[in-house]
Amino acid sequence: MLAKSIDRLPPPRAGGWRYEPKFDGYRALATIQTDSSVQVHSRRGTPLDDAFPELVGALYAYLPAGTVVDGEIVCWAGGRLDFNRLQRRYAQRRHARELAVTQPVHLVVFDVLETAQDGDLRRRPLRERRAVLERLFRRIPARSPLTLAMQTSDPAVAEEWFDTMAVAGVEGLVIKPANSPYVCGARVWLKYKSRQTTDAVVGGVTGSLHRPAALLLGRYGSDTGRLHYAGRTTHLSDAQAAAVAPLLVAAIGGHPWPVRLTVN
CATH class of the missing domain: 3.30.470.30 (DNA ligase/mRNA capping enzyme)
Known part of the structure; x- marks a missing residue:
């Protein structure tokens, strides 16, 4: 049994739902x-x-x-x-x-x-x-x-x-029809994941500007005002890369990061 992502709790259904923490x-x-x-x-x-x-x-x-x-x-x-x-x-x-x-x-x-x-x-x-x-x-x-x-x-x-367990690293909820059988490989379950967001600057990419594979993100330090490396995205899908590519331009007048950036 597998789960498909949703962005809100589902409405009631005949037979009811069962909710579990998503670990x-x-x-x-x-x-x-x-x-x-x-x-x-x-x-x-x-x-x-x-x-x-x-x-x-x-x-x-x-x-x-x-x-x-x-x-x-x-x-x-x-x-x-x-x-x-x-x-x-x-x-x-x-x-x-x-x-x-x-x-x-x-x-x-x-x-x-x-x-x-x-x-x-x-x-x-x-x-x-x-x-x-x-x-x-x-x-x-x-x-x-x-x-x-x-x-x-x-x-x-x-x-x-959902509201209280995120602090312990619980990802969200898995939601299952109470009357569902167990079907191997079927995406009958739902997963509702908590998402923590923050603002970041795209400071670089892996791949190319025309076809980015992942985005390298930075945040400006409050003390220095310099752009510090903060992390990277997961691998971009073809659709995500196509949507992001038109927004990317090469840095003008130098870049605060080295040409080759060592990241985890």
Whole structure:
């Protein structure tokens, strides 16, 4: 199941919506095989077992064989989600067992696809799958790295989450039809992301002025009045590049940045 972006909360619908916080992490599908071995894969099928052994251990310990769950691997640091630390955890998987103690991750579980007791749940509506998931989590202790995703059917509660959780690095909301089945690859869910904006000056580009690939952004220092590098955009789509290109002109009379700018 995938989500498509929206810019406002959707109107009510027959059957209702379910709202969940949108976490910034790695989407993961976890399977506890009938022989009790555990497999954790990314949405594209990349194995994640060796990078996050604390999750493998918890899945083995707390979920029965024959269970398949969907969730998001996240890393908390200083009371906030830290995606960069999560990336470092994955990159340093040769040291995964030590890092599992010093920089632990969590799996926020938001769906269940199958259990040995209930069989294949993918055709069942979300509200029924959620009831099964809540039953599974009754035996999982709070100290476990497995976390049940928060969920509400109340749009007022969802708006409160949207307004208050951004400070902790939560990206926004995922909104799901309560009566929807689980269809692999289908964009039935919605994602409503919080956006923080600021004014910046385009000080350079990657690519060319006629076909920019990304924009290099700067802000004027309040003390010096000089344009300081502040960051870059993500890669521009063809449509975005075509819209921006006519607005770009070469600097006249020198530029405060070097010809080659080292950026992250």
